[in-house]
Amino acid sequence: MSTVDVIETRVRGFIGDIQHPKQKKKININDLEFQLRKLLDDYFEMDGYSLFYRAIETLQAEGQLFPVQNNQYNDRTPALPLYYWVNIKVKAAKWDRLEMMKLSDQFDFSYYERHPEWQTKDEWNRIQNLYTFLQSSLDREIVSLEERSLELFGHEKFLFDSDSFPDGKGFLARIGISEDQLKVVNYGEPFVFWMKQGKEIKDIQRVLIVENLSFFHTSIKLLEANKLDYEPELIIYGEGTKIERSFSFFFRMFPQKSYLLYYAGDIDAAGYGIIIRLIEKYPDCCFQPALKIYRKMLECLEQRNDQKIGQTQNLKYRDLFLQWFTEDEQALLLKLWQENKRIPQEVLTIETWRRWM
8 A cells, every 4th residue: 555545544544433423523633643643653754744635635625524714724834724624424325336337428436436425315416417417518508617516516606615515626526527528617707907097908018917906006106107117008906816817808808919917926925826827827928027026025125024824835836936036036035935934015115116216
């Protein structure tokens, strides 16, 4: 048995022992990991925490665990919520094998063979609804994920709201069906933007995307005063990670042509992730960090503060972001990272900007 399987098997065993047939149970994730470490002498040598983290994520996707929403975390990287609810132990209700064979032209039931606890009446009804849809899917139109979710499963948020519908988020993976087969599209929420006065849509060449609302309004003032770096014709309010979903609207709103797209966010793990994922997701667009703005933020080092609790610190995103900077700047950014510090974009106000005007 691989080390991955050893950890997951142990964690499943712990959870199975805790599960109650009539009520949810609350667990402390640190206590659970402590019990695991006691059983495995080579826990640290096998990078046990990473495997433990993966096992918890798997159980959450399956609906056996779901986090207590109280903003408490376990102070590890990557972080996990400190407390989880353990779902009620489901009494396995074996499905009729002949009925499963009838649907096997569309579905792979191997997951349900390995996890008979998922062979429930509700799950079978969902599978039947999905099978009926797939039989006529060639004649169906593409609709939103929410619309299809409502049609097939009775609620528009069933497939992605794991808090309200713990059975829903992993359903398509369990049955081996992709979102594309549902003929759905994920509509992002349109973004807020500001066009420089006197400019028309055809004039737009340089675009600045900013992470936070305060700096969005500051940028507008600087733009209209002709004091903003890069002299963009358009400023977009990214609203944190939302821009990763909403940027898909850009070419519906603006002409298909080449643009210079600059991104400025917080100097922290989340900010690094946003710009790198935008570069990766839209390889045909000329995305780059707004280095002039980041350098101004680095000059406000005295206003650094602690990294946000629970923020995933992805080394790949960090290193790809740092490549854009000089060696001296990289050393400073690494020092902030090692000290678990960040520089929020809000250091850039009209008043602080006067240093460079």
